[in-house]
Amino acid sequence: MNQAILTLDRVDGVSARDYRTLKPAYVPQWLASLAIGLTLVAAIQCGWGDQTLPDFAAWSASLALALALLSALVLTPRNFTVGYLVSLLPFLIAWRVAAMNGAGLLMWVSSFTAVVLLLQFADCVVNDWRRERASPGAWLGTVLWQMTIVRLYFGLNELGHSTEKIFAGLGSFHTLEEGFRHLGFAQWAGLFVILGGLVELASAISVGLGLFARLGALVSLLYFLVATVGFGGEWGRGYAWASAGGGGWEYVMMLLVVFGSVLLTGAGKFSIDGWLLQRRWLPDALRVLCTNKAGR
Template sequence: MNKPLFFAGFVDGVSAGDYRLLAPSHVPLALARLALAATWLAALYCGWGNGSLPDFAAWSAALWSGLALVSALWLTPRVFTLGYLISLLSFLIAWRVAAMNGALILMGVASLAAVVLVLQFIDCMASDWRRNQARQGAWLATLLWQMTLVRLCFGLNELGHATEKLFAGLGSFHTLEHGFQGFGITHGAGLFVVLGGLIELASAISVGLGLFARLGALLSVVYFLVATLGFGGEWTRGYAWASPGGGGWEYVMMLLVVFGSVMMTGAGKFSIDGWLLSKGVLPGWLVRCCTNRAALT
């Protein structure tokens, strides 16, 4: 199987045999581990110390922040991209749970940890730029990072919606359940809340982390069309998102454009797909769920 274009040495310096080059060079991994360990301890304290995280929100914050720490300790040193993305997704869920429940200690610690994770990403991106400045295709490598930044932002944004449905506690869940009942769903509203949360979580994993990104982007486009045409009413309220009668289709259109672009091309090198493609372990039909035909020629 041919390797995708974005692994060609003249484009970005990342080959199938040396994917480890895609890593930060200045921000130490130990700093991120320390920040994530502090976040996990804060989650434990807010769950069972001062009780600011109610019911299963305490468990979800502790489990997700713990997963972020485990990934940073075990996986990130081996494959930075894979470990970083898993840690980032898990950390963001715990941070969102804290914010939705007003767990101030966890919010403060997580905010500091977020700075470290952002610096790691910037360092990784800058290190890749420096490696490719003198190479043919350096501008293309820059465009890949631009799209990566957009993909991460819009893909992981879905975690906020998934978390409020699945992980933030019974108060948030019942509020959304009543919201679905307002759409006329009198029976099984809770099931719709869970289903919507699972789809949004899958979208964050597929598009944000870049796991079978083309397939996930397609399903995300279908989901948002169904949600907005069938329930949200955004397409009938005009363009502006901030309007007296509720949000219009401005933001929905941005989501569709971003997810549609990922559906066309795939996630690129800073993704789980990128790592899988570099290993050459995927059958042909799954490769097409990750990247398009042009990348394989």
């Protein structure tokens, strides 16, 4: 009986206690909440004050930051992993909206907030290493964090592409719409811009935040294969990404390798999947979308 309880208390070799204590030790949450709050104020100023954020870009940035602040205030104190990830994604959307529209005030305040969030993450990683350094699996723990960093970057990297399609304003949308027309989409160009943006947003949520990460990795693989084989032409331009006549398949292959690795294993403990699995809130049929057999 005791052995059964011990087994149930482990997910991917990580105990339930590890999930509860997975948080920064030195960078306080009030500082992150304050920084996100100031960023929201800057977004409102840029949207309705100096109007450097045009049309719906003002709403996109402001609503995204409101969601980030709500998560920072409500979710993060209860569970750092979930709250941090849920705050990070909309914050990055707002930061990208500011950069694409040249909203100087919002860009500078967002940069400060980004430093705070980065320090929180680094603090969390180091704190976890410190707790586990005397355990037999300490080295493996550092490898898992290495893959977490890679997953976060490549997953959330899709936000930049998604934001320019569906969050950054009409100017960006119409520019991309014209580009899609040249790819042969004709009168359906606008629809495919939106669909592409939604798929990229789903990829960022699934792979970046680690929510049904294996499913998201599979969808991302298929999306980039269709986009590059059917329309981009990268596979016929040689290897180098920076080359005459357009980029080759170097970067595309890197994306496919990273998404393929997430498809094999899942997202690990710093993810929404890890939290859901630890709390046993997912039926068996859905666990396969989060982690492999060893993880289940």
